[in-house]
Every structure is written in structure tokens, then in C-alpha cells.
Amino acid sequence: MTLTEKILARASGRPRVEPGDNVWVETDILLTHDVCGPGSIGVFKREFGQDARVWDPSKIVIIPDHYIFTADRLSNRNVDILRDFAKEQGLPYFYDVIDDPNGSWTFNAEVGQIKRQYGSRYQGVCHAALPRLGHARPGEVLFGTDSHTCMAGAFGEFATGIGNTDAGFILGTGKLLVKVPETMRFYLEGAMPPGVMAKDVILWVIGDIGFDGATYRAMQWEGPGVGSLNMDDRMTIANMAIEAGGKNGIFPADKATHEYVSERTTRNGTKADYNPVELDKDQKLIFDKVYDLSKLEPTVAMHPNPGNRALAKELEKVKLDRAYIGSCTGGKASDFFAFAKVVKGRHVKIDTYGVPATSDVVQELKETLWETQSVWNVLVEAGVKMTENASCAACLGGPTDTFARLNAPLTCISATNRNFPGRMGSKEAKVYLASPYTVAASALTGHVTDPREFLS
Amino acid sequence: MAKVVTSPVYVVGDNIDTDQIIPAQYLTLVPTIPEEYKKLGSYAMVGLPDELYPTRFMVEGSTEAEFKIVIGGKNFGCGSSREHAPIALGAAGVEAVVAESYARIFFRNSVATGELYPYESRERLIDICRTGDIATLDFDNDTLTVGDGTFSLKPMGDVRPVIDAGGIFNYARQNGMIPSKG
Numbered sequence: 001m002t003l004t005e006k007i008l009a010r011a012s013g014r015p016r017v018e019p020g021d022n023v024w025v026e027t028d029i030l031l032t033h034d035v036c037g038p039g040s041i042g043v044f045k046r047e048f049g050q051d052a053r054v055w056d057p058s059k060i061v062i063i064p065d066h067y068i069f070t071a072d073r074l075s076n077r078n079v080d081i082l083r084d085f086a087k088e089q090g091l092p093y094f095y096d097v098i099d100d101p102n103g104s105w106t107f108n109a110e111v112g113q114i115k116r117q118y119g120s121r122y123q124g125v126c127h128a129a130l131p132r133l134g135h136a137r138p139g140e141v142l143f144g145t146d147s148h149t150c151m152a153g154a155f156g157e158f159a160t161g162i163g164n165t166d167a168g169f170i171l172g173t174g175k176l177l178v179k180v181p182e183t184m185r186f187y188l189e190g191a192m193p194p195g196v197m198a199k200d201v202i203l204w205v206i207g208d209i210g211f212d213g214a215t216y217r218a219m220q221w222e223g224p225g226v227g228s229l230n231m232d233d234r235m236t237i238a239n240m241a242i243e244a245g246g247k248n249g250i251f252p253a254d255k256a257t258h259e260y261v262s263e264r265t266t267r268n269g270t271k272a273d274y275n276p277v278e279l280d281k282d283q284k285l286i287f288d289k290v291y292d293l294s295k296l297e298p299t300v301a302m303h304p305n306p307g308n309r310a311l312a313k314e315l316e317k318v319k320l321d322r323a324y325i326g327s328c329t330g331g332k333a334s335d336f337f338a339f340a341k342v343v344k345g346r347h348v349k350i351d352t353y354g355v356p357a358t359s360d361v362v363q364e365l366k367e368t369l370w371e372t373q374s375v376w377n378v379l380v381e382a383g384v385k386m387t388e389n390a391s392c393a394a395c396l397g398g399p400t401d402t403f404a405r406l407n408a409p410l411t412c413i414s415a416t417n418r419n420f421p422g423r424m425g426s427k428e429a430k431v432y433l434a435s436p437y438t439v440a441a442s443a444l445t446g447h448v449t450d451p452r453e454f455l456s
Numbered sequence: 457m458a459k460v461v462t463s464p465v466y467v468v469g470d471n472i473d474t475d476q477i478i479p480a481q482y483l484t485l486v487p488t489i490p491e492e493y494k495k496l497g498s499y500a501m502v503g504l505p506d507e508l509y510p511t512r513f514m515v516e517g518s519t520e521a522e523f524k525i526v527i528g529g530k531n532f533g534c535g536s537s538r539e540h541a542p543i544a545l546g547a548a549g550v551e552a553v554v555a556e557s558y559a560r561i562f563f564r565n566s567v568a569t570g571e572l573y574p575y576e577s578r579e580r581l582i583d584i585c586r587t588g589d590i591a592t593l594d595f596d597n598d599t600l601t602v603g604d605g606t607f608s609l610k611p612m613g614d615v616r617p618v619i620d621a622g623g624i625f626n627y628a629r630q631n632g633m634i635p636s637k638g
């Protein structure tokens with residue numbers, strides 16, 4: 001069996017499963033956030049009763065992250081709905097925006113978008129925060145009310161996005177009916193050359209198979225090349241399985257995985273034991289292809305979808321109005337370090353915005369010194385508008401006062417993961433997806449730019 | 457009782473993603489709150505670019521679309537996991553989408569909520585039909601009739617009874633998988 005099949009077999013209490021089988025699986029973690037949490041809670045209460053109790057409070061993780069730093073009244077209210085539910089059900093893993101468990105959240109528009117407005121528990125983008133908080137473990141089943149839940153497949157687990165109704169069902173029962181997907185194998189060899197990042201790997205692959213090329217399927221990453229990818233790299237790659245239509249993306253767990261997971265579960269005091277699945281020899285694959293990482297080049301997905309591939313060097317004519325770095329895919333500390341490496345000592349030519357994925361990325365950028373200067377200041381001096389308010393921000397547009405939202409038909413290069421019309425705001429805007437290196441180099445020149453010329 | 461729907465159709469292209477079906481700024485609306493459910497319906501498909509879709513799906517200010525059937529191309533509903541997408545269509549009165557293929561989560565959410573029937577076509581109907589054409593969808597025979605053409609659709613199999621029941625909760629109750637409501 002493949003990794004996905006082995007996990008689903010175990011979670012459904014069967015010796016074997018085959019692609020196409022419909023099986024009831026036990027949930028290890030249910031993840032939700034401010035956009036889909038209130039609706040999922042609504043479904044749970046409607047169906048199981050106003051006084052119903054959730055199936056297991058220790059398995060529910062709630063991370064508000066989408067529409068937080070906005071004066072939109074409904075958005076603020078939605079965070080309050082999460083808080084009330086967490087209190088009522090005694091949920092230990094609710095990472096609130098504010099510290100007062102009896103308070104209510106209101107964004108202060110006068111303080112503005114740049115200065116920190118959250119309390120000590122707040123995290124930021126759920127998929128980036130979840131593993132850092134020790135909620136991702138090899139061999140487990142993670143369901144989340146967000147399509148990029150597949151990011152946690154980097155840790156050797158089955159992780160997939162679901163809707164509110166399914167989540168409401170899980171809240172009451174801990175179970176979900178799942179169709180076992182077929183598995184596609186992406187066999188990696190070599191290591192990425194200078195100037196190439198994990199984002200280029202996944203954009204290249206999606207361009208190859210098409211942005212519906214993995215629909216209903218598991219994308220399994222294997223081969224000696226995996227060892228050359230750190231956990232952040234694997235997260236970036238697993239994150240975008242959904243951009244190829246995939247049900248999940250999954251990496252086998254190795255030493256790097258186990259070290260990361262044990263450090264994180266210890267730090268946050270979460271469940272530390274788990275049972276990983278190992279690669280089998282006899283895997284039934286629907287697709288199997290070798291990719292040599294050393295041959296890849298900086299890659300871009302052009303407007304209007306993530307499978308519309310080109311090389312950065314072929315797009316030098318594309319003029320840009322804006323650059324954006326942030327999101328679960330592209331807002332990790334390693335992404336900002338890469339970006340800073342390119343812009344250090346230089347100045348951006350177009351409006352450039354930076355939104356750290358999580359609050360600890362903010363901290364890390366401020367505490368890491370390059371010579372005598374913090375990386376945060378390197379970015380600010382280069383002209384990047386950095387916000388301390390870690391969140392999804394303009395990655396998905398959001399309410400019109402959202403930081404860096406494309407409120408006009410601009411052309412933007414972005415380190416995020418989706419570029420469908422309207423994704424970042426205006427439906428006439430054009431978004432090009434690229435790695436943090438490429439976004440940084442393009443910010444410096446004002447047109448799509450291969451970053452390698454800035455890295456030598 | 458025979459299940460048949462006759463309505464003007466609304467025709468869209470390939471890769472209609474969830475941002476076009478219900479743009480992200482409306483996700484603050486919580487579908488389980490009845491007024492907000494209705495509101496979601498009023499914003500269905502507003503993300504479609506104006507120049508490609510001069511006939512708008514929703515008349516501004518109304519909560520119900522005149523189109524009960526949406527005809528789509530490949531990969532309908534791709535993008536986010538937002539259940540708001542099938543819900544917005546369902547709330548606007550859509551009974552079925554007939555597309556060449558679906559993104560997984562949209563399909564699943566349509567079934568789980570019971571909001572609409574996601575039919576798969578065998579032909580590329582978006583090249584054959586035009587917005588405003590009157591069509592008849594026959595659920596018992598899995599056919600769509602437009603003008604003098606009748607097209608057979610792929611039967612929905614396992615998921616059909618779930619939608620008939622009105623979504624997974626009703627279905628699970630009917631089959632004793634969860635206790636019935638007290």
C-alpha cells in the first residue's frame with residue numbers, strides 16, 4: 001500500500017484498503033479557523049443539539065487567522081463565536097486573538113495595520129502554526145476546514161481539507177467517510193541549485209500535470225531528493241497539492257521530521273507519541289515520474305491559475321505594480337530570510353508588502369541579526385512595508401480594509417499559492433505566483449525577474 | 457414522483473473557482489444563520505468577470521436567481537474548501553450544476569450539504585448551450601434536454617441518495633449511523 005492507503009487503513013480499522021474504497025476513519029485532529037469555524041459550530045449545534053458536547057476536546061485545534069485585522073463587524077464577531085465555543089466546550093487548543101477569555105475582539109483601525117494588535121496566545125496562519133504548535137504528527141489523520149490543510153502532509157500524515165458540514169459531523173462523532181484516493185508518485189532526485197526554492201519545485205510540477213492533474217488523488221513525494229529538503233520546503237510543496245486538485249500531499253517521515261515533531265510537541269506540551277507509516281515496496285501507483293531537482297529553474301505561475309507555468313527568465317517583459325510576500329506557503333521565516341537576502345542593501349522599485357505567516361516569524365525576524373541589523377530592519381530599509389499582524393491578509397483578498405489587498409486592477413507578483421481572478425481582491429487584478437527569491441528580485445526591478453542575477 | 461426541473465440555464469467556462477462563485481469578502485457570512493444564508497445566495501457568482509459574463513447570474517438586489525441549472529466546463533468549483541460555494545448557489549435557488557468535471561472539495565461539499573446535485577456531463581455542453589436557453593433536467597433518467605437535443609449525464613451513483621436525503625446528517629440518521637434528533 002501507499003503511505004495514504006496505510007494511514008487510512010489503520011484509521012478505519014482494516015488490514016487493507018484499495019483506492020476507491022469508501023471507509024469511515026477516526027480523526028486525530030480537526031483544525032478550523034475564523035472563516036469556517038462558526039459555520040461548522042453552527043452545523044454541529046443544529047444537528048447534535050444546543051447542549052451537545054464535542055467528541056474529544058483535546059483533538060480540536062482552532063486557530064483564527066483569516067479576517068482578523070479588519071474593522072469588518074462580522075469578521076470580529078466570528079472570532080467571538082470561536083471564543084464562546086472554546087469556553088463552553090473546554091477546548092485547550094484555541095489560539096485566541098486576545099488574552100481575555102471573557103473579552104471580545106475589535107480591531108482598532110486607528111492603531112492601524114502595521115503595529116501588533118494581538119495578545120500572547122495568537123498565532124497567525126493556521127497551517128504554518130499547526131506543526132509549530134505540535135499538532136502535526138506522522139501517521140495521523142488531520143481534517144481541516146481549509147483547502148490548504150494538505151500542508152501538514154509534509155509531516156507524513158494524511159491531511160485534507162473539508163467543508164463545514166463534514167466538520168460539524170466530526171465535531172459530534174470524530175468520524176468521517178472518506179474515499180481512498182489513488183496515489184501519484186513524484187520521485188525526487190538531486191538537490192535544488194542556488195536561486196531555486198521549494199516553491200519552484202511545486203510550481204514546476206503543477207505546470208507539468210495541470211492544475212487539475214491530481215484531482216481526487218494523493219501526491220506522494222519520495223526519493224533521495226526529499227532528504228535535501230528541510231521541513232519548511234516540504235511544507236511549501238505539500239501546501240500546494242490542492243493547487244493541482246489533489247486530495248492530499250504526503251512525504252515519508254524521516255529523521256528531520258521526527259526531530260521537528262518531538263521538539264514541537266515537547267515545547268507546547270501536546271501529545272508526543274505517534275505511530276508513523278513506512279514506505280512499502282509494493283505500491284500501486286496511478287502515475288510515477290522522476291524529477292531531478294538540480295535541473296529546475298526559477299518558475300512562475302502566470303495569471304489566471306496556478307498551473308499556467310513559465311520560467312521567470314521568460315517573463316522579463318511583464319511589468320509589475322506590486323510585490324507581496326506572505327501566506328502559509330510563502331510567509332515562513334525561511335521565506336523572509338530568502339527574500340531579505342535578495343533585497344539587502346538595495347531598494348524596491350514597486351509597492352512591496354510583507355505579511356509574516358505567524359507571530360513567531362515576526363519575532364524571529366526581529367531577533368535575528370545580520371551583522372548588527374535585524375532581518376526585520378533589513379526588509380524595512382529596503383522599502384518593504386512589513387506588518388507585525390501575522391495573518392492571511394491579502395492572500396485571499398478579504399474585507400476591503402485588509403492589509404495589502406489588491407483594491408484596484410493591479411499586476412502583482414506574490415509568494416502565495418493561488419492566482420484565480422479576484423483571489424487577492426479586484427477581479428481585474430493579475431497575480432503571478434513565484435518563490436520568495438523571485439518575488440524579491442522582481443520587487444527590485446519592477447518586472448518579473450530571475451533572481452539568480454541578484455544572488456551571485 | 458418524477459423529479460424534473462425546467463429552467464433557463466446559466467453557462468460558465470472551465471475552471472470556475474470558488475472565488476468566482478462566492479468572493480472571499482463575503483465569507484464573513486455564516487451559512488447556518490438563516491439571514492446570512494440568504495445573503496450568501498444574493499452574492500452567488502458575483503466574482504465572474506463582467507466582460508466575460510455580461511448577463512449577470514444574480515439581478516442586483518434579488519436573493520433568488522432565475523437560473524436553476526448551471527452548466528460548467530472542466531474542474532468546476534476548484535480552489536478553496538469553502539462550503540459557502542455550493543451553499544451560495546443552493547441559496548440562490550440552483551438545483552443542479554452540470555459540468556464536465558469537478559474539483560474534489562466542491563463535489564464533496566455539494567453532497568454533504570445536499571444543497572445541489574453535481575451532475576457530470578459526457579459532452580462539452582458549454583459549447584452547445586447558451587445562457588438563457590431553457591433546459592429540462594430529468595433526474596430519473598439522468599438526461600438534460602435543451603432545445604431539440606437530449607444529452608445523457610453520468611449517473612451519480614452512491615452520492616445520489618445522500619443528496620436526496622438532504623445531506624450527510626439526514627442520510628446518516630436514515631441509515632442509523634447517528635441517532636435521530638430527539
Ligand code: SF4
Pocket residue numbers: 066125126127146148326327328329391392395396416417
Ligand atoms: S495564507 Fe492564504 S492560502 Fe494560507 S490559509 Fe490563509 S488564505 Fe489560505
